[in-house]
Amino acid sequence: MTAQKPDRRVQRTRQLLHEALISLILEKGYDRISVQDIVDRANVGRSTFYDHYQDKDDLLVSDLEVFHGQLGQGGTEAPAGDVLLSSLHVFQHAQDNYHLYKALLGGDGINLILRTSQKQLSDEVLNRLDERTGNGRVDIVPPDILANHLSSSLLSLLTWWLDHEMPYSPEKMEEIYQYLVKPGVDSILNGK
């Protein structure tokens, strides 16, 4: 079993496909891209694509691994005992890789349902917030961000509940939701 040097062409081809996918997601949205689009953009033969990946999703997942890898490393480890995520590192990394993040998280192609539902809820919250402007620390947390937070928290909690086959009653979930978000809202709106 002699040591094998890796063929330099492989990495290059995968890199080309990677870049093509990202740029195409930005232009057309993930689900409007065909394998043909990707290989045209990358100047790679279509059969070569299938030598590397099973399908379009496979390429995306492989890209996501790089994405998560970069995100994990380089960040100062969270202070021991601190439960909160080091969001600063996330935001800085997103700023440094704006296009990548925007392609993966932004836009509207990928998450049609959740985005539609959340916008609906968020608008509703925003309406209520408008009625109580002036007081509170709105300077620190803008109302639209607060609305976004409240609606997305509810939807993610709901999604968790469904994925786990509704292990608690709606009343219990309501209680949990309150415990999670109310202290934050109070401290912002009532100036603590």
Place this chain on the structure above:
Amino acid sequence: MTAQKPDRRVQRTRQLLHEALISLILEKGYDRISVQDIVDRANVGRSTFYDHYQDKDDLLVSDLEVFHGQLGQGGTEAPAGDVLLSSLHVFQHAQDNYHLYKALLGGDGINLILRTSQKQLSDEVLNRLDERTGNGRVDIVPPDILANHLSSSLLSLLTWWLDHEMPYSPEKMEEIYQYLVKPGVDSILNGK
């Protein structure tokens, strides 16, 4: 302009397509469904499908409108001055329409990227939470729900930031994130 009675066939056809879509999403996931699958299940001609909807997405969006409509009505209006969403109503409605909700929000087909990223973050938070079990009100808010909340909040905040072209600095976003979630976490972990 005489009053026209609606043709009863129309509503029936749309209802059949609606039911077929929902059941198929549950079985295969949204993006693995073809129009052919839908019309086969619904016993509707394929050309008839295109008489009603432009494409698969169009049918889904139309279903979402019903979804949001049901969600909006019937809920006791939020107490005036209360900013929080009436999550109880949402959870009850989800319980009454479990299959619909599960089809639209559950599973993994529709939100590959966000779900993958969130699971990553959530696991990380959960690890940290394990180190401080015992104290706090874990009985009210289970650790995995708390981890889910913290990670999804960060991702939704990040998504908002990207969609609005990064109007604040990463440091400012970090501050906002802390303001939003920290009070809730503290009250849960430290027993207030």
Place this chain on the structure above:
DNA sequence: TTTGTTATCGGACAACATGTCCGGTAAATA
């Protein structure tokens, strides 16, 4: 019941997408 309308059907069509297989070529390693 009769009449006029129209929703539905099924088939046909072109264009495109998918995944696989193959032999030839060129670039890599040894």
Place this chain on the structure above:
DNA sequence: TATTTACCGGACATGTTGTCCGATAACAAA
């Protein structure tokens, strides 16, 4: 230089999409 192998391009069968058409049967109105 010799040998391995990554890449290419073409071909193939299969499936998907969106559109158009004429025929049929269900409908509303009279």
